[in-house]
Amino acid sequence: MKGYDCVHCRRCMQLEASRPLYVTLRRKRGRDAVMVDTTTLSCSSGCFQAENTHPGVGAATVAAEIRRSPRTRLRWRRGRTASAMPRLQLATDAAGNGLWERDIAGGALWHSPGLQTMLGFTPGEVPATVDFWRSRIHPEDRPAVEAALAAHLSGGHPRYECEYRVRTASGGWLWIRDRGRVVAWDAERRPARMMGRQLDVTARKRMEEELAESRLQLDAILDNAPVGVLLVDRDRVIRRVNKSVAATFQHRLEDIVGSSARLIYGDDRVFEEIGERAYPRMQAGGQFDEEVAMRRADGADIRCRLIGRSVKPGDPERGYVWVVQDVTVRWRAEQALNDRAGFQRVLLDTVPVPIFVQDVMGHYVDANSAFERWMGIDRQALFGRTVFDLAPPDIAGADEAVDKALLADQKPQSYETQLRCADGTLRDVVFSKAVYCRTGGKPAGIVGAVMDISERKRAEQALRERQQLFEQIFVSSCAVKLLIDPVDGRIVDANPAAASFYGYPLDRLRSMRIEDINAAPTTMVRQELHQAGRAERRLFQFRHRLASGEIRDVEVYISNIVVHGRTMLMSLIHDITERCRAAEALGRKTRELERSNAELEAFAYVASHDLRQPLRVITSYLTLLERNLGGSPGGSLDEEARECIDFARDGAQRMDRLIVDLLDYSRVGRKAKPFRPVPLDEPLQLALLNLEVAVQDAGAAVSVEWPDEGMLPMVAGPTVAGDDGELMRLFQNLIGNAVKYRQPGRPPVVRISVAPDRQGLDQPGKAAVWRIDIRDNGIGIAAGDRERVFGIFQRLHRRDEYEGTGVGLAVCKKIVEHHGGRLWVDDPPDDDLRGEDGRPCGSLFRLVLPALDDATRQAGFAHTGEARIRS
Structure with a gap:
């Protein structure tokens, strides 16, 4: 059996322990096979097919073969390992x-x-x-x-x-x-x-879906909740808020989240006090519920109800939930309700009209001071009495009948009668009465007011007399007058002057409509009538057509009058044809002047460029001539020739500076930026920064003094409406002159003071101004030359003494006038800046600039104290 190996199921390639497995053993040299019956391996799908099985070979033969071959033993061990797979599958x-x-x-x-x-x-x-x-x-x-x-x-x-x-x-x-x-x-x-x-x-x-849905529902609840909800941690840092919190406190959500809860409190004291009282109670499982003063982002104080609980009592790490409800309106209503009783009492006693209160039985229960004075009886003595105790029986009976009818239909009543007051005078009065009810609509009593109409009666008589007088004035006046119905534009009445002006007979004019004489489209005329009827406008300008066909420009002043209960438009017409023609001619002249100024400005630019170019050529060639003739050894330039070249170069440079100064002078007021609120310290500090080198070279001491806070509280801080660039040039020229025109051997001292001008502020119509004084200890200006120094090209000294073109002060004066101010030279004050003879030395330049009006300035002074800059 040596050389056989084990194979798996050909269909599913799997082995499991459920039934006997028929394993085919192949031999390397031949097709002999054995069938091994084992209870440890089988295919769960039952798909095994035996190939060339031989029932004669048993398990003992196979086992013997396995023991003889190491390779067979290895494969046998793998098969035993695979036998553990069924148990793993069962566990899975x-x-x-x-x-x-x-x-x-x-x-x-x-x-x-x-x-x-x-x-x-x-x-x-x-x-x-x-x-x-x-x-x-x-x-x-x-x-x-x-x-x-x-x-x-x-x-x-x-x-x-x-x-x-x-x-x-x-x-x-x-x-x-x-x-x-x-x-x-x-x-x-x-x-x-x-x-x-x-x-x-x-x-x-x-x-997870339910959790996400729950979160969406929570977010929807929080975002649509009518009250604010906050989640804060143990350090009182806001971790989550809803939209109501942002709306209540007018903060953005991203600005609130991550910020301290101090953001929404009115002050630190309230914040600390709430923290000391609320959080220990919430940590113990209790609830905090109070109304607290808080503050919105715009600085407005509001009243909020705070309800707080711990997310998990005893575990501050979970945080705290706060519910915030804006109760400002309710709190104010409660305050108003608490004050209403006292207010009503004061109001009743302040109103000069006699007022009384009766119950449903006709007993007086209250009255104001005017009623006491009218009837000559104290209100305490009045309590519990009836009208029969105060008036004759006939008047009392009529009054009682009116009160019963009033209680029956509960409709306010007003009627005229005569009443004898405490001094015995019989006066015309109007009784105005109304029923006041309890909750549920049941009548509780009557409130009545007694209005003395004696003066009104006399006024009505006077009005009738004035009506007659008005008619006479309307008819006899030489001014053109029309009485117009604003509903349909019909000319209700006209005076003889109107008939003479328009060229129509009075009867014809009274039958016309305003559209018949107004040259404007009908829709526009209707619109203007509507505005005049609602008193939205009083003054109009139209073009009216006369009977001759001539069109005249007219100015119409319209006022509303009531005639027999109807609102009419009283029109006063003034012929302004000649004035309009004059205004049109003036407009043409203005446009022509603007065009001429534009051409002049263009000419100035071209002229400045064309004039400076030859000067540059002269300077360049003089430099080249000096270099070629005098720079090399044995040059032919002597001292006199060099002096001539220096004079020529200096003249060209002075001419160039003169052209630049003239161009700057022409630009003042024409090339300025739109005026804006400018704090005076900004251009002043910038001018001092530009002059820093000159101040240091001269060894000058420059100081700036600002107004104290309590000098004039009704005037804003040192702020004017102007062009910051022009103001900087103004200060730079004035301070630069104070440093430049110094006395030889005397260290320059320049003192700048800014103060509100007190003179004339108590006079009606007097505008507030800022006064700026620039005081120096220089060579000074003679009294006869103080007006001449502001002229263009006016110099008081030779050029070898002090440089300059004589344009700087003219530019300063033009800048100040462009800003609506005034600049002049005044006598030196009697201060510590004195010359060798002991008398005040130097000069004092003074200028005033209009302060901002109340609509644009901020209350109080922007700068206080004294700022000094020394080199």
């Missing part, structure tokens, strides 16, 4: 798992009985093919399965693992978790066989 089925094995090359796919049962099939019912299994996979999951399998077979992943849905025998879907790996390779090291297991994870998937 008992755990609810399934095993599978795939022949990659042959396309066979075997499933264990447990896996087949898990899918609703009977063992042996599932075909052992890959195509059948692929057809059972959910179409949406099939690409993921094939991708995971391909990644494993290509060596990209050490094992194959995927979760997908499989259709069961009943048509339902089962979630399984599939895991496996290659266990055998062919001679070319290609995957030949895979094994794996499958686990039913449907229950887990359902739990």
